[in-house]
Amino acid sequence: MDFKTNTQPTGGAALAFLNATIGYDRHPALHHVSASFPAGSMTAVVGPNGAGKSTLLKAAIGHIRPIEGDVWISGCRRTEIAYLPQLAEIDRNFPLPVFDFVAMGLWRRRGAFGGFRRDDDEDVARALAGVGLIGFEQRPLDTLSGGQLQRVLFARLALQDAPLILLDEPFTAVDDRTVGDLMDIVTGWNAEGRTVVAVLHDLDLVRRSFPRTLLLARRVVAEGSTDSVLTAEHLAAARHYIEAWDEAAPYCEAEPAR
Numbered sequence: 260m261d262f263k264t265n266t267q268p269t270g271g272a273a274l275a276f277l278n279a280t281i282g283y284d285r286h287p288a289l290h291h292v293s294a295s296f297p298a299g300s301m302t303a304v305v306g307p308n309g310a311g312k313s314t315l316l317k318a319a320i321g322h323i324r325p326i327e328g329d330v331w332i333s334g335c336r337r338t339e340i341a342y343l344p345q346l347a348e349i350d351r352n353f354p355l356p357v358f359d360f361v362a363m364g365l366w367r368r369r370g371a372f373g374g375f376r377r378d379d380d381e382d383v384a385r386a387l388a389g390v391g392l393i394g395f396e397q398r399p400l401d402t403l404s405g406g407q408l409q410r411v412l413f414a415r416l417a418l419q420d421a422p423l424i425l426l427d428e429p430f431t432a433v434d435d436r437t438v439g440d441l442m443d444i445v446t447g448w449n450a451e452g453r454t455v456v457a458v459l460h461d462l463d464l465v466r467r468s469f470p471r472t473l474l475l476a477r478r479v480v481a482e483g484s485t486d487s488v489l490t491a492e493h494l495a496a497a498r499h500y501i502e503a504w505d506e507a508a509p510y511c512e513a514e515p516a517r
Contacts (some may be wrong), residue, residue: 261513272334272422272454273298274319279328281311281318287326288314290478295458296471298334300450303465304458306475307501311421312458314473316342316425319456334422341421343412345428357411358396361386364418386414391440406437413441417448424448426457430464442468462489476500 274296281289296302304312307419317323320329329413332340351358362383387393390410395403396498403411408431416424426445430438446468449455463486466474472488474480476497481488 265350268432274423274454274456275333276315276318277329277331279325279330281314281323283323283327285326288477289318289475291328292475292479293328293402294473294479294482296454298454299449299452300471301445301455301469302457302471302473302477303469304343304456304460304473305460305489309477309501309504310475311477312475312496313345313427314499316427316456319425321428323502332423338352339421339423341424343416343424343426343429346405346412346431349408349412351403351408353400355385355450356397356399357392357403358383360400361411361415361418364415375429382418383414386417387411388473389417390444391412406433408439409433409441413444417444421453423454424456426455428458428460430459430461438464465489477504 275291276294279289279292280287281292291491292315304310304315314323318325319332320340321330322336362379364386365379365382384396387395392407392410392414395407395411400408400411402464413429424445429441435503442464445455445457457469459469466489469485471480471483472485474488474493474497477500480497482492482498500506
């Protein structure tokens with residue numbers, strides 16, 4: 260019942276859940292999840308509302324410890340994971356200009372008291388240019404639209420230079436043009452060999468852009484190639500599991516192997 264790391268070189272960062280039951284105060288949100296995200300893969304995590312998708316990512320970064328089972332990472336340390344929470348979880352009133360907020364992505368490189376160098380300023384400027392926000396450096400966060408803020412978050416994420424990137428609903432409440440621009444960035448990260456895991460609700464986007472999919476409904480419904488996972492049968496099963504879910508159900512032990 261732990262979070263485990265293997266930092267030996269494996270050609271990239273990989274993530275795996277091994278019979279992991281995950282929840283809060285021993286009340287499970289996900290039951291006995293076994294799923295893998297191979298190094299260099301690009302995987303969408305989908306499922307109905309309440310399926311446990313965000314919980315899965317929070318367990319991956321160590322914010323939630325599994326009740327049972329393990330979460331494994333190989334090829335990087337937990338502190339090297341780049342995680343983008345849902346937009347609703349971001350405090351937009353944080354009193355920082357855009358430049359300083361994006362520069363927080365350099366924390367792992369410089370540490371809390373490392374100080375900034377000229378090349379760091381140039382890196383921040385390039386990151387902002389990469390998301391189309393030249394000239395926004397001194398804008399306060401609370402003056403940005405939803406799409407602009409999401410671009411700022413992507414710029415900060417890019418500066419982390421992480422081998423494993425976790426995105427929780429990265430395209431919610433943004434316009435189609437921004438979705439396209441940010442999706443190009445995600446595809447570029449993956450082309451560089453980074454492992455990308457994204458919680459998404461737009462199944463058309465998943466079918467177009469993500470080779471692998473994990474379908475959750477408080478448990479694993481299907482995992483594998485997107486075409487094989489996003490079938491009418493699997494999607495109907497996921498809806499059924501959520502509709503039949505008993506929120507008051509107690510924690511259950513794993514079924515014995517047969």
